[in-house]
Amino acid sequence: xxxxxxxxxxxxLILTPSCARVLLSPAAGNTFNVIHYGAVGNGQTDxxxxxxxxxxxxxxxxxxxPTLEIPNGMTFMLSAVAFKGPCKTNSVHVQLQGTxxxxxxxxxxxxxxxxxxxxxxxxxxxxxxxxxxxxxSWWQDCNSNCERPTALHINDCHGSRLTGIRHLNSAKNHISxxxxxxxxxxxxxxxxxxESPNTDGIDISRSTTITIEKSTIGTGDDCIAINGGTSxxxxxxxxxxxxxxxxxxxxxxxxxxxxxxxxxxxxxxxKGCQNGARIKTWDGGAGYARKITFEDITxxxxxxxxxxxxxxxxxxGTRGPSxxxxxxxxxxxxxxxxxxxxxxxxxxxxxxEESCKNIVLDQIDITSSVPGKNAHAVCKNAExxxxxxxxxxxxxSN
Numbered sequence: 341x342x343x344x345x346x347x348x349x350x351x352x353l354i355l356t357p358s359c360a361r362v363l364l365s366p367a368a369g370n371t372f373n374v375i376h377y378g379a380v381g382n383g384q385t386d387x388x389x390x391x392x393x394x395x396x397x398x399x400x401x402x403x404x405x406p407t408l409e410i411p412n413g414m415t416f417m418l419s420a421v422a423f424k425g426p427c428k429t430n431s432v433h434v435q436l437q438g439t440x441x442x443x444x445x446x447x448x449x450x451x452x453x454x455x456x457x458x459x460x461x462x463x464x465x466x467x468x469x470x471x472x473x474x475x476x477s478w479w480q481d482c483n484s485n486c487e488r489p490t491a492l493h494i495n496d497c498h499g500s501r502l503t504g505i506r507h508l509n510s511a512k513n514h515i516s517x518x519x520x521x522x523x524x525x526x527x528x529x530x531x532x533x534x535e536s537p538n539t540d541g542i543d544i545s546r547s548t549t550i551t552i553e554k555s556t557i558g559t560g561d562d563c564i565a566i567n568g569g570t571s572x573x574x575x576x577x578x579x580x581x582x583x584x585x586x587x588x589x590x591x592x593x594x595x596x597x598x599x600x601x602x603x604x605x606x607x608x609x610x611k612g613c614q615n616g617a618r619i620k621t622w623d624g625g626a627g628y629a630r631k632i633t634f635e636d637i638t639x640x641x642x643x644x645x646x647x648x649x650x651x652x653x654x655x656x657g658t659r660g661p662s663x664x665x666x667x668x669x670x671x672x673x674x675x676x677x678x679x680x681x682x683x684x685x686x687x688x689x690x691x692x693e694e695s696c697k698n699i700v701l702d703q704i705d706i707t708s709s710v711p712g713k714n715a716h717a718v719c720k721n722a723e724x725x726x727x728x729x730x731x732x733x734x735x736x737s738n
Contacts, residue, residue, distance in 0.1 A: 372398050373409040374416070381414030383441055388419045399427035399460075410469060412437035419443055420451035420489070424458050425497075431462030436469035436505060442491070445477040445511075453493040454511075463500040473510035479536045479560075488512040488538070495519055503527050513540035514559065520547045528555040534582030534612075536560035541583065548572050555579075562587045563613075568598030568627070575604070581611030581642070587618040588632060590652045592625015592667040600629045609638040612682075616645035617674060620652040621667040623692065628668040639679025641709040646674055647688040648696055648722070666692040672724075673700040680709035687717035687733055699724030701733060 372394045375381065379390035391408075398406045406429060410416065418440055425432075434457075442454055454473065457463055473491040491510035494500070496519045507514040507530040514530050517523060525542070532539040541557035544550055546569035553576045557563040563580035565587050566573055580586060586605055591598035598621075610616040617634040639645045650666050669691065686706040689696060699722050707730070708715040719735035726736040 370401060370404045371407045371409050373411060375411060379416055381411070381416050381438065383415035383417055383439075385417060386419055386443070387416045388421050391416070391418060391421060392423075395423050398432060399423075399425060402428045405429060405431045405433050405464070407433040407435050410434070410436045410438050410440070410467070412469070415439040415441055417441050417443060418455065419447070420449055420454055422456040422458065423460070425460035427460055429462070431464060432460055434463070434465045434467075436465060436467040436471070439470040439472060441472045442474045442489075442511070444474065445481070448489070450487075452487050452489055454489045454491050456493045456495065457497060458495040459497070461498045461500070463494070463497045465505060466501070466503045468504050468506075470506045470508060472508045473514070475509040475511040475532065475536065475539065478511035490516045492516070493518070498522055500524070507531070509536070510539055512538050513543050513561070515542045517542065517544045517547055517550065519545075521549050523547065523550045525550070525552045526554045528557070530555070530557045530559060532559040534558070534560055540565050543567060544570050544573065546570065550574070553577050557583065559583045565589070566600055566603060567591070568596065568600065571599075571601045573603045575606070575608065577607045579609045579611065581609075581613045581640070583613050585610060585613050585615035585618045585642075587615070587620055588629050589620040590622060591620070591629060592622040592627060594622075595624050595626065598625060598627040598667060601631045603632045604635075605633065605637070606635045609640065610642040610645065610679075611640045613642040614644070615647055616642050617647070617677070618644070619648045619669055619672065621650045621669070623651050624665055625667045626665055628670065630668070630670045630672075632671070633673045633675070634677065635673070635675045637674075637677040637679075639677070639681065639706060641680050641682045643681065643683040644688055645679070645681050645686055645706055646677065646704075648672070648699075649688065649690050650692045650695055651690060666695045668695050668697075670697045672696075672698070673702070674704060675700075675702045677703075678705040681706050681715045682709050684708065684713060684716060685718050686715035686731060687719070689717075689719045689722035689733070689735065691721040693721050696722040697724070699736060701726040701729045701736065703727070704729040706730065
């Protein structure tokens with residue numbers, strides 16, 4: 341104790357950098373600022389180790405909701421980092437106010453994930469900051485099959501929140517949610533060029549009870565992709581475009597057994613998208629996609645606004661002979677969908693035999709955005725009903 345008093349008195353008389361670290365030490369409170377752990381924040385120095393040191397104290401704190409503070413007005417360059425739990429408290433806060441940027445592709449260490457959070461219950465990420473993946477060099481020099489890093493990967497985190505963050509130009513998908521439950525996501529802005537390959541906005545897999553709302557997503561791939569092992573997903577007030585729409589799947593790749601159920605998409609807008617409300621499965625797969633609703637959907641110049649494709653192609657665009665099995669698609673409702681389609685084929689149901697059942701269209705009004713052209717539907721092996729639907733869908737009963 342006497343030694344600490346001596347240090348503090350000395351610091352009052354002569355405020356050296358070492359004294360500043362003592363006075364500003366995060367150990368005295370519940371907020372742990374990465375600057376106090378040596379982060380430089382100039383956008384060029386690798387601050388990864390400083391972040392990880394700060395995280396050790398955050399995760400090891402035993403009271404309240406400890407906060408990892410990433411301050412405003414600074415840019416922090418991070419190489420691949422993994423923030424791991426479990427932590428001692430029931431909730432952990434990451435307050436991202438500044439900017440985090442990825443290293444150049446030449447400096448990448450080969451990991452397929454850039455920023456990871458795992459096994460952390462009550463994780464809260466907010467603050468209005470920016471995560472910039474600097475993905476353009478990856479898009480130019482790396483084809484769709486090469487290993488590129490996901491920007492933000494959240495795994496096995498329950499009762500968590502991700503709100504108010506901006507994401508820019510990930511090398512691959514921007515956000516990946518895996519093996520999570522009770523997860524709330526809102527007020528995100530995710531941006532990448534429409535031609536950037538595989539830059540999905542949010543990918544969800546093996547997760548349940550996920551809510552996404554009030555967000556704007558424009559990328560080169562799916563705005564939101566809902567993959568196998570996922571259930572009870574609610575998506576509202578999301579604007580998508582450019583991109584490939586809000587997609588169930590792809591499911592059943594390489595003969596896998598995949599399941600998705602209880603998905604509710606409402607009050608969303610598709611602007612200039614390659615697809616809108618999409619379900620995609622691989623020929624030869626197994627499992628099911630069921631109890632899915634797209635409701636109150638607005639379309640602006642989007643191709644294939646409503647599509648179920650059970651013959652999803654390989655990455656190189658090839659499609660082999662039918663393998664005789666498929667993921668069963670059933671109890672899918674499209675209600676109050678209106679707007680314009682940039683493609684003649686506004687509605688596509690391309691189903692394998694007896695695999696799309698109880699497909700319901702109700703109050704659909706889709707017209708062509710191309711002057712002088714009419715939108716129409718393509719329908720194969722789908723069973724269900726169509727009420728007040730334009731264009732008409734010949735294989736569904738009125």
